[in-house]
Amino acid sequence: MSTYEERWERFLDPEVVRPSLFMATMFITTFEILKNSIIDRIRDFYSIGWSEGETTVSPEYRTKVLSRDKSPVYASLKWLHEHQVINDDDLQSFEQLKSTRNLVAHQLFDIVTGQAESNHTEQFQVLVELLRKIEVWWVINVELATDPNYADTEVHEEGIVPGAILSLQMLLEVAGGNTELLKAWRSQRAQ
Template structure:
């Protein structure tokens, strides 16, 4: 019941669960959006190829989408294994939160899973940026893109959450101060 122990565990678990949702959204949502063709009075209109090319692969839209990403060479078998480990850690946190906050603590592989989750999120987002977003935007025609320098929005969001919630006092206040005063006044 020590707040100095429980508070960081609760924040870490919350950030992990939010990060997993960002990864899930990147996997499922990006593909669904790719097949989006508009909307009408009944809602979003999705190209029927989404059903035949993606959802038909597995009963789970998540695993069907992962399989599609693998076929597109966005991810590989190692990434699928990594995803399963990351998901197992998420499930432990989501379904056994009180144990993680108490005597059991966070899963032993929590830090590695967190790092792997953010790396996988980055890999998928960079693939979308370099294979879909940039090639379909004429503003980037002829541009040389440094993939290593790309920081996708969801990855930046994860870093913000992590720094604000779990960083030292200077880190946790940095973004707030930048927001309040503007760049360069930190």
């Protein structure tokens, strides 16, 4: 079979296209969750209230975070790096993940149909691990550290499942066809 025929074979086979499209969209979605976590967690940390349905941040947010870079993502990454939430390897990983995200987003059709190569499937776990690392740091160093109920409690990092990771796991299950969560939700509503 020629390359041309192989491409058509791949393009017309739902058993090939469906999982390829699923992983591509999950990579893009998870990368956006990571970006939101990077920015929103810090902005929320500097939050001082609500005004007209939006979070009001202290002037310190501009001077201590946003002043680091014109991009809120990179300014926040620098803040996270300075506070030892992430390291140099994590910054490199972010750049690789961002490049992959851009490739997948801009060449989605070609990647899903096998006309362009991408390693987003292999990088997906790296993406989830970086998201988890940042989220767990916030849980341990801010949420639990400021909660008097956990003052003298030993917390094991590996047992923490941050909300963003739990939501991602649920999304993967539901998008993968699992209906158990829906059944459980409906059962709870009926009570």
